[in-house]
Amino acid sequence: MEETLVNGKFEERIRFWKNRVETLSAADLYFYNQPVEELHGGVRVLVHGREMLMFASYSYLGLIGHPQINAAAKAAIDEFGTGTHGVRLLAGTLKLHRDLEAVIARFKGTADAVTFSSGYVTNLTAISTLVGRHDVVICDKLNHASIVDGCLLSGAELLRFRHNDMAELERCLQRADAAALKLVVVDAVFSMDGDVIDLPRTVELCRKYGAILMVDEAHSVGVLGRRGHGIEEHFGLENAIDLKMGTLSKTIPSVGGYLAGRQDLMQMFRHASRAFIFSAALPPAQAAAAKAAFEVMEAEPERVEQLRQNAAQFIGGLKASGFDTMRTETAIVPVLCGADERAFTMVRHCQHEDVFVLPVVSPAVPEGLARLRATVTAAHTPDDIDRALRVFERAGKRAGVI
Numbered sequence: 001m002e003e004t005l006v007n008g009k010f011e012e013r014i015r016f017w018k019n020r021v022e023t024l025s026a027a028d029l030y031f032y033n034q035p036v037e038e039l040h041g042g043v044r045v046l047v048h049g050r051e052m053l054m055f056a057s058y059s060y061l062g063l064i065g066h067p068q069i070n071a072a073a074k075a076a077i078d079e080f081g082t083g084t085h086g087v088r089l090l091a092g093t094l095k096l097h098r099d100l101e102a103v104i105a106r107f108k109g110t111a112d113a114v115t116f117s118s119g120y121v122t123n124l125t126a127i128s129t130l131v132g133r134h135d136v137v138i139c140d141k142l143n144h145a146s147i148v149d150g151c152l153l154s155g156a157e158l159l160r161f162r163h164n165d166m167a168e169l170e171r172c173l174q175r176a177d178a179a180a181l182k183l184v185v186v187d188a189v190f191s192m193d194g195d196v197i198d199l200p201r202t203v204e205l206c207r208k209y210g211a212i213l214m215v216d217e218a219h220s221v222g223v224l225g226r227r228g229h230g231i232e233e234h235f236g237l238e239n240a241i242d243l244k245m246g247t248l249s250k251t252i253p254s255v256g257g258y259l260a261g262r263q264d265l266m267q268m269f270r271h272a273s274r275a276f277i278f279s280a281a282l283p284p285a286q287a288a289a290a291k292a293a294f295e296v297m298e299a300e301p302e303r304v305e306q307l308r309q310n311a312a313q314f315i316g317g318l319k320a321s322g323f324d325t326m327r328t329e330t331a332i333v334p335v336l337c338g339a340d341e342r343a344f345t346m347v348r349h350c351q352h353e354d355v356f357v358l359p360v361v362s363p364a365v366p367e368g369l370a371r372l373r374a375t376v377t378a379a380h381t382p383d384d385i386d387r388a389l390r391v392f393e394r395a396g397k398r399a400g401v402i
């Protein structure tokens with residue numbers, strides 16, 4: 001097998017990645033793909049036998065390992081086993097899926113919801129079901145890769161506007177053929193920068209130009225709004241978004257993705273979206289865990305306020321040390337380093353002092369904007385955050401970032 005692959009252009013491509021990983025590893029600057037061996041309450045993790053403070057988790061409300069959620073997953077395995085009977089459209093739909101979808105619809109204030117086996121696939125299938133050739137899709141330039149891939153897959157004309165620049169969004173809407181079906185897709189909270197889309201203006205423009213609005217709430221559910229219901233709650237808007245997309249893999253400690261909106265729109269996805277028709281249903285344990293997690297969020301709203309306080313302490317402390325945390329307003333906290341090397345060096349110092357944080361470098365972000373992408377959760381204590389801040393400060397000085 002190797003012999004047939006490793007020739008010509010393929011060989012060059014494989015060698016590029018091999019060299020990159022080997023060069024970084026040799027300099028003790030490679031920190032990706034490290035297995036977490038144990039989870040101690042979600043915030044302390046064992047990596048290579050060392051206990052580290054986790055500052056790279058998407059478990060924003062600290063729900064990983066919640067007893068009620070674990071119990072729901074175990075009960076679902078006892079009742080339904082570990083797999084499904086296939087794809088959702090055919091034999092794969094369990095009562096658990098419909099119960100989960102009802103809970104999501106209630107949580108998001110919509111008539112219905114539909115789930116898929118990952119958030120990534122949800123974006124691919126949603127966009128490519130909604131639009132196709134002869135249609136126009138308009139995106140913020142910092143939208144998540146899964147949105148970009150969905151747009152490319154759809155075959156629609158793709159127009160992109162400068163990040164959160166509403167004048168440019170309007171120009172794109174004006175440029176699009178007036179007769180074309182227009183879809184605007186934005187992240188609620190941007191996954192690399194932690195800032196929030198100007199939803200009120202986006203909604204206004206979509207209505208003015210007759211465009212459908214889809215918002216990816218991967219990083220806003222559990223984070224934005226007094227009860228963590230997301231971006232509409234944050235801005236005090238209701239029914240402003242035509243299609244709400246979210247993941248079950250971040251605040252919700254499971255895996256999967258969902259779409260929420262009008263009942264007839266969800267009906268369309270249940271019959272026309274390829275991920276629903278051609279990919280296996282969420283396993284029972286994951287569906288039950290996700291449903292229980294939404295219920296825990298409703299029952300324990302104090303976690304959202306705790307997260308907000310923790311984010312304020314963390315961002316305030318970093319700024320006081322002289323770091324540039326860019327535009328963040330949420331639990332995703334970029335710590336700008338500049339060159340890729342600086343980000344790698346800073347991470348090395350942090351990890352050597354047992355703070356688990358990771359670098360984001362080019363091409364994931366533009367060259368010169370490499371950063372640590374730290375995340376803070378409701379499960380961190382003020383002492384955890386203080387300890388991490390001291391480590392960040394020492395690491396930042398050693399790496400020449402501050």
Ligand SMILES: Cc1ncc(COP(=O)(O)O)c(C=O)c1O
Nearest residue numbers: 118119120144146191218247249
């Ligand atoms: C904004 C955004 N959308 C979609 C996804 C994909 O979700 P999942 O990891 O559940 O496939 C991610 C994942 O990181 C994300 O950050």
